[in-house]
Amino acid sequence: MSRPKEFDPDRAVTEAMHVFWTQGYGATSPQQLADRLQIGKGSLYNAFGGKRQLFDLALSRYLDLRVEVLTYWLEATEPAKDLLREALMFFAESDLADPDRRGCLVVNSAVEFGRLDEAVATQVRNLFDQVESVFESLVARGQREGDIRSDVDAKTLASMLLNTVTGLHVLSRLEPGPDRMTRIVDATLALL
Incomplete structure (x- = not known):
């Protein structure tokens, strides 16, 4: 029997970032997020609390990436x-x-x-x-x-x-x- 696929919250936030970035917050449904993350909607809510909380994490991830780029030019x-x-x-x-x-x-x-x-x-x-x-x-x-x-x-x-x-x-x-x-x-x- 194969072992179930482990859920990686860090990867999920990055994937969600790409969904929100492509579609926007309002046009993204929880089901679309669950499908992209390959988890059930219940797991989405259990892991992140909901669409909005996942968006906040995704936006923070994007901000961190931009700050890394800015640091390069500053240094x-x-x-x-x-x-x-x-x-x-x-x-x-x-x-x-x-x-x-x-x-x-x-x-x-x-x-x-x-x-x-x-x-x-x-x-x-x-x-x-x-x-x-x-x-x-x-x-x-x-x-x-x-x-x-x-x-x-x-x-x-x-x-x-x-x-x-x-x-x-x-x-x-x-x-x-x-x-x-x-x-x-x-x-x-x-x-x-």
């Missing part, structure tokens, strides 16, 4: 402006390379939930704050090194970069290719 030693180009192009190119054109789960969640759900709004704001903080650090370094204009404060330029990344994520869901997104990145960097 890299290349010129700041080059790193900012690399970051903007990474977000644009990775979104375009996704065959499902899901964009960014955080941006998608911000649009879907808005301020109607304070827990999601807080998580989204926290990541936006972290992204902006990394951009601010890179801009400030670039200003000290003379690579980035210093007549505008670093926080203002970082907010512009955050807005650019958010817009790139939205555009990636519809754009047929990289042309417009590359123009946006080039124009943004020219303003620095």
Whole structure:
């Protein structure tokens, strides 16, 4: 007799993240989650408490992955402006390379939930704050090194970069290719 397949909650959260990322929270049913995770709906509720609790875990997992990416740019030693180009192009190119054109789960969640759900709004704001903080650090370094204009404060330029990344994520869901997104990145960097 074969041993029953063991349930891996960590893998289940990652799988759920992909379902929510592709479909959104509202369009995802508990049955779809159970099917993707290859468990019964009862097991889904027993393991996670419900769809919403699983979404919170999935969004947290996605946030952790994004923070890892941000840490790379913060710790890299290349010129700041080059790193900012690399970051903007990474977000644009990775979104375009996704065959499902899901964009960014955080941006998608911000649009879907808005301020109607304070827990999601807080998580989204926290990541936006972290992204902006990394951009601010890179801009400030670039200003000290003379690579980035210093007549505008670093926080203002970082907010512009955050807005650019958010817009790139939205555009990636519809754009047929990289042309417009590359123009946006080039124009943004020219303003620095």
